[in-house]
Amino acid sequence: MPALLSNAILNALPLQLNAFRARLTAVSLPVGMSIYEAHEAPEFAHFLTSGIASVVTTMQDGGCVETGMWAREGLAECMHLGGKDRVPSRCFMQMGGTALRMPFADLETDFENLQPLRDGIQHSMRTQALILGQLVACNRLHEVEARLARWLLMLQDRIQDDVLLITQEFLAEMLGSRRTTVTMAAGALQRIGLIEYQRGRVHILDRERLEGAACECYPVIHKLSNGSAS
Numbered sequence: 001m002p003a004l005l006s007n008a009i010l011n012a013l014p015l016q017l018n019a020f021r022a023r024l025t026a027v028s029l030p031v032g033m034s035i036y037e038a039h040e041a042p043e044f045a046h047f048l049t050s051g052i053a054s055v056v057t058t059m060q061d062g063g064c065v066e067t068g069m070w071a072r073e074g075l076a077e078c079m080h081l082g083g084k085d086r087v088p089s090r091c092f093m094q095m096g097g098t099a100l101r102m103p104f105a106d107l108e109t110d111f112e113n114l115q116p117l118r119d120g121i122q123h124s125m126r127t128q129a130l131i132l133g134q135l136v137a138c139n140r141l142h143e144v145e146a147r148l149a150r151w152l153l154m155l156q157d158r159i160q161d162d163v164l165l166i167t168q169e170f171l172a173e174m175l176g177s178r179r180t181t182v183t184m185a186a187g188a189l190q191r192i193g194l195i196e197y198q199r200g201r202v203h204i205l206d207r208e209r210l211e212g213a214a215c216e217c218y219p220v221i222h223k224l225s226n227g228s229a230s
């Protein structure tokens with residue numbers, strides 16, 4: 001399986017779990033597709049093999065911010081194991097991709113019975129929890145321009161492409177800022193030649209300098225993420 005169409009949790013499983021792997025079904029996940037909704041038990045468990053799923057927390061007034069991101073390193077529904085209708089966030093495909101999936105109820109049983117699978121998922125959950133802590137601090141303390149740079153780098157790491165297809169509305173939602181604020185931040189990064197930003201498309205022109213423009217959270221998250229990948 002090509003590296004970009006594999007999943008880090010599944011890759012790390014021992015051969016004796018091949019029967020488990022064989023029960024997974026390959027599916028396409030178009031952009032915008034719901035992976036799970038808040039306070040609802042998920043129907044399927046998705047081990048992403050490409051694309052990006054964003055976890056967003058929405059307030060009563062409709063304001064929302066990204067509080068997590070899943071790509072090929074994880075199981076999107078891992079937080080539902082042990083409390084499947086208690087998760088208050090929702091998750092959807094930020095960038096279309098693919099997954100290997102199985103009914104969530106089946107995964108719950110396998111999670112109980114297959115220790116290597118449980119170990120891999122729990123390791124991924126710990127990583128996600130640590131990243132979430134960093135994102136909470138970042139969203140509260142860092143300026144939008146630095147957060148935008150951090151977020152674009154996170155996306156590029158996961159997509160492995162210099163061109164990111166992302167709407168202005170998504171950008172604002174993910175960063176929990178007004179559209180005009182995000183537009184100004186993207187304009188500032190564009191003026192100094194780090195990105196080229198057109199409607200629905202961000203081209204990363206100078207990754208090294210973009211890393212310099214990102215807040216300190218980027219290297220922290222990058223290190224955590226790499227520690228979770230195999």
Ligand SMILES: [Zn+2]
Nearest residue numbers: 138142215217
């Ligand atoms: Zn930050």
